[in-house]
Amino acid sequence: METWLVTGGAGFIGSNFILQQRRAQTARIINLDKLTYAGNPHNLSELRRDPDYLFQLGDIGDRPLLSSLLANQQPDAVIHFAAESHVDRSIRSPEAFIETNVVGTFRLLDEVRQYWEGLRGAKKAAFRFLHISTDEVYGSLGPDDPAFTETTPYAPNSPYAASKAAADHLVRAYHETYGLPVLITNCSNNYGPLQFPEKFIPLMILNALQGKKLPIYGDGQNVRDWLYVADHCKALRLVLAQGRVGASYNIGGRCEKTNLDVVTHICHLLDELFPQAPSVPHARLITFVPDRPGHDRRYAMNISKIEQELGWTPKESFDSGLAKTVRWYVDHPQWVESVTSGAYRQWLQMHYGADSS
Numbered sequence: 001m002e003t004w005l006v007t008g009g010a011g012f013i014g015s016n017f018i019l020q021q022r023r024a025q026t027a028r029i030i031n032l033d034k035l036t037y038a039g040n041p042h043n044l045s046e047l048r049r050d051p052d053y054l055f056q057l058g059d060i061g062d063r064p065l066l067s068s069l070l071a072n073q074q075p076d077a078v079i080h081f082a083a084e085s086h087v088d089r090s091i092r093s094p095e096a097f098i099e100t101n102v103v104g105t106f107r108l109l110d111e112v113r114q115y116w117e118g119l120r121g122a123k124k125a126a127f128r129f130l131h132i133s134t135d136e137v138y139g140s141l142g143p144d145d146p147a148f149t150e151t152t153p154y155a156p157n158s159p160y161a162a163s164k165a166a167a168d169h170l171v172r173a174y175h176e177t178y179g180l181p182v183l184i185t186n187c188s189n190n191y192g193p194l195q196f197p198e199k200f201i202p203l204m205i206l207n208a209l210q211g212k213k214l215p216i217y218g219d220g221q222n223v224r225d226w227l228y229v230a231d232h233c234k235a236l237r238l239v240l241a242q243g244r245v246g247a248s249y250n251i252g253g254r255c256e257k258t259n260l261d262v263v264t265h266i267c268h269l270l271d272e273l274f275p276q277a278p279s280v281p282h283a284r285l286i287t288f289v290p291d292r293p294g295h296d297r298r299y300a301m302n303i304s305k306i307e308q309e310l311g312w313t314p315k316e317s318f319d320s321g322l323a324k325t326v327r328w329y330v331d332h333p334q335w336v337e338s339v340t341s342g343a344y345r346q347w348l349q350m351h352y353g354a355d356s357s
C-alpha cells in the first residue's frame with residue numbers, strides 16, 4: 001500500500017478525503033495539520049484505531065518537522081489541502097493567508113523537492129505532489145461569460161484568492177524549474193458534511209435551526225458553482241492516479257446557483273423537516289446585509305478537460321446533496337457544539353454584529 005502525506009486533513013475537504021480513502025483502504029495516510037480554528041481532529045475520530053492513519057500536529061511552514069516527517073515516512077505522494085480558506089477572514093486579517101498559503105506552501109514545496117531529489121528509481125518516477133486550489137484564482141465572471149477553463153488568465157480579487165494564486169504559481173514553477181512531478185486542481189465551492197459553519201451553507205443551516213437571521217450579502221444574486229464534497233474527493237483521487245504531470249484540472253459541479261436560491265432551498269428543506277418550528281417559514285429569517293468588499297459576482301467551471309481526460313463527472317445532484325447536508329447538520333449536534341466554541345462565537349460577533357451570536 002502507498003503512503004500519502006496529507007496536509008490540512010483535519011479541515012473540511014481534507015477530512016472528507018481521508019475518510020473516503022481510508023474506508024476504501026487506498027493508502028496509508030499521515031495527516032499533518034496545525035489545528036487552526038478550522039481544523040477539528042474529531043472529524044477523523046472514526047480512524048482512532050486505524051493503524052494505517054497517523055495524525056501529526058504541526059505547521060506546513062516548519063521545515064525541520066517537514067524534513068524529518070518526509071525522511072521517516074517516505075511518502076509516495078503529498079496531497080496539499082492546508083490553507084487559510086475563508087474569504088471574509090482574508091479581508092479582515094490577510095497576513096495569516098500569506099504566511100500559510102504562500103510562505104507555507106513554498107516551504108512545503110522546497111522540502112518536498114529535496115526529499116524527491118533523493119529518491120531513486122520507480123519510487124521517484126511515481127512520486128506526485130497534488131496541490132488543491134480554487135476557482136477563485138480566475139476572478140469573477142459576468143452573467144454571459146463562458147465558464148473558466150484551465151487557460152483562463154488568473155485575476156484574483158480577494159487576499160484569499162491572491163494567496164492561492166501565488167501558491168499555484170509556485171507549484172507550477174517547481175515543476176518547470178526543478179521537474180517536481182506536480183498536479184494542480186482548481187475546484188469550485190464545496191458543500192457537505194464537516195464544513196466549518198463560517199462558510200455559507202452550514203452557516204445558513206445552523207442559523208435557521210436556531211431561528212437566527214440569515215445574512216445575505218448585497219442583493220443575493222452572486223452565483224457560485226456548487227459541488228458535493230465527496231465528488232471533489234473522488235476527482236482528487238483520479239487526478240492523483242491518472243493526471244498528467246504538470247497539468248492543472250478544473251473541477252466543478254456544473255451547478256450554478258444564486259446565493260438567494262441556495263438559502264431559499266435550505267429554508268424549504270427545514271420547513272419540511274420541522275413543520276412545527278417557531279421560525280416556519282424559515283425564509284422569513286432572510287436578511288440582506290451590506291455586501292462583502294470586492295465580492296466576486298459569478299464563478300462557473302468548465303470541466304470538459306477532467307471529464308474527457310480522466311472520465312470524472314459530478315454524480316451528486318444539488319437537490320440530494322443539499323438534503324443530505326441539512327440532515328447531517330441536524331443529526332450531529334455534538335459536532336456542531338464542538339466547533340462552535342468561543343473563538344467561533346467571537347468571529348460571528350465581530351463579523352455580523354450583536355444579533356448573530
Ligand code: NAD
Nearest residue numbers: 008010011012013034035036038039059060082083085190
Ligand atoms: P478548511 O479551512 O476547512 O481546512 C483547512 C485545514 O488546514 C484545517 O484543518 C487547518 O487546521 C489546516 N491548516 C491551516 N493552516 C495550516 C498550517 N499552516 N499548517 C498545517 N495545517 C494548517 O479548508 P477546506 O475548505 O477544507 O479547504 C481545503 C483546501 O481546498 C484549501 O486549500 C482550499 O483553498 C481549497 N478549496 C476549498 C474549497 C471550498 O469550497 N471549501 C473549494 C476549492 C478549493
Ligand code: TYD
Nearest residue numbers: 087189198199200201215216217222224259
Ligand atoms: P463562502 O462560503 O464564504 O465562499 P466563497 O466566498 O469562497 O465563495 O460564500 C459563498 C457565497 O455566499 C459568497 O457569494 C458570499 C455569500 N455569503 C453571504 O451572502 N452571507 C454570508 O454570511 C456568507 C458567509 C457568505
